[in-house]
Amino acid sequence: MTAPALDALDALESESIHIFREVAGEFDRPVILFSGGKDSTLLVHLAVKAFAPAPVPFPLLHVDTGHNFDEVIDFRDSLVERLGLRLEVAKVQDYIDDGRLVERADGTRNPLQTQPLLDAIVESRFDAVFGGGRRDEERARAKERILSLRDAFGRWDPRKQRPELWNLYNGRHAPGEHVRVFPISNWTELDVWRYIQRENIELPTIYYAHEREVYKRDGMWLAEGPWGGPRGTEQLEQLSVRYRTVGDGSCTGAVQSTATTLDEIIAEVTASRLTERGATRADDRMSEAAMEDRKREGYF
């Protein structure tokens, strides 16, 4: 027998493909959450590989905060068209316009995504919802199952998680409940970048270094946009930056960078002394358990 062990990226890819196929085999109406960010773009890439040469048997769902980077929306639309996928969009703005949600004092809309997400799940009767969450991102996520049950209110109860053994996933749920599925649970940020390089996966241009007018708030470089701009003594500066994560524009920070190629990005991520969330997400800094609290309420 000359067969070598799979290398780390092959092993992770095969695990993710196995998860997509299990869910396709056992659920009636799965959907992939897709924001146009690198993790959800990776999810779509893996889904394509799982079912090739047949098409991906699920639609995509984007929970749109309304605070978008134009480059990301353009990328989202071109990817959906190229792959012939169906995209549903649930808009936070609609909820604010008709009063179902109220803009937060800090202008951040990431926490406002939960209700449109849960409504979209109920309306479209989605029973399995794929997300790009990774366990290395955050401590509460480290405790998350690959198939994770949500009750009829979309809530996560970390004390009532089912044990997850071998690669036998138990996705049984009652009507009205659904299951969140995290096919890239075991990938790290560096795995994601190495795989993007290996597979030559296209990403929104804002992941690569570019010139942008930004201002500093709470130690993060934020871009001006419809969500607001510099206040008080905050000053706009023209800098070479890139984004490590892509989320709501009001709370996603850029990092100063000159990395314009994947090699340079991988070198930068390897040398970074900050996690991607610590570097770029104001919403995760709110409290020690910010992510756990949002997840309990039904967040991604």
Add this chain to the structure above:
Amino acid sequence: MTRDLLRFATAGSVDDGKSTLVGRLLYDTKSVLADQIEAVQRASVDKGLSTPDLSLLVDGLRAEREQGITIDVAYRYFGTPTREFVLADTPGHVQYTRNTVTGASTAELAVLLVDARNGIVEQTRRHATVLALLRVPRLVLAINKIDLVGYDEAVLTAIAKDFAGLARSLGFPDEAVQTIPVSALVGDNVVERSAHTPWYDGPTLLGHLESVPVVGPEVAKPFRMPVQYVIRPRTEALHDYRGYAGQVASGSVRPGDTVVVLPEGRRTTVTRVDTADGPLDAATAGRSVTILLADDIDISRGDMIVAADAEPRVTSVIDATLCWLAEKPLRAGARLLLKHGTRTTQVIVGAPECRIDTDTLTEVEAETLELNDIGRVTLRTADALPVDDYADVRATGSFLLIDPPTGNTLAAGLVGTPLALTPLTS
């Protein structure tokens, strides 16, 4: 050079310092970044501690931090230039079987932690029994807090000798066990070799994790692949494409191999081992592929494609060992669901034949199985299943028992008697 992936688990009882050890591994491999360390330092100061509490890196849930204990399995990731690690960190007390079984089910190695001051305790025996039952191929006994016994070689020797007896009675070969004296708090022999243990000439914990062979025993086993999904593009160009998607569970498969499709038993030939990147010459255990066959056979999700020269047995009566994972105890005669490979079928569970007493490593009589119990039963399934003994092939010898009304996972099941016990002599 390619980097491979080692999945391993840690187990230990309360206060053995397991979270600190895991924190130390992450910290010393520079897998913990500045913002995480700052958060830990802030929280440690808030708790009135003089040194950073590395366990706070690991205990992720609010309730865990409040109670100062680890409740649930946490997965951690770190890497070195040669290898990536997926660590299942399994807490020791409440629901210890549930957590240890979960972590061990995917592990190629387990690190079992003991306190140098206490040596082998009841929890150590229980954890070691579960690791043996789940057939984790390699064990590390990490003797922690070696600094608190004055780096005394005699302590290590005594504990190692005790443990060797336990490991042998659980069926671990001597070469599968490595004993390492460590101090997670100070960092002795975790990543850096300690200056305080000149009498120890073995590897550091990380050195050992980096050097153990990673190829799982599943690759050398006969070919098995549960069919997950049938891929039929139905386009003009691919009108006749009919592929059976699955992850190779054991062994390997190549075009030209003769295979049998179970449970029906039709024999055919593999014509192509396909992937999105094109066909492969061979695929081994762990690889997700799509198999095309020479004959037009009715195959669907739940079927299993296996090597024709080494078939599993197809049976609806299964002798099995159960690890009971739920508060709700086993009721003899219960009608449950059994998930094996990609098939879920109804099952009637017989009365327990025995329970394994993990303190004496003997079988004792049992009326029922309760949370954390390990016992033997006979199952009768509605559909015949292709099974191997768990001791032979992990993937086709394992199953879940599921409670139909709640959907909860009640038990982890292992076909046959994977634990070959030799009673402990005291």
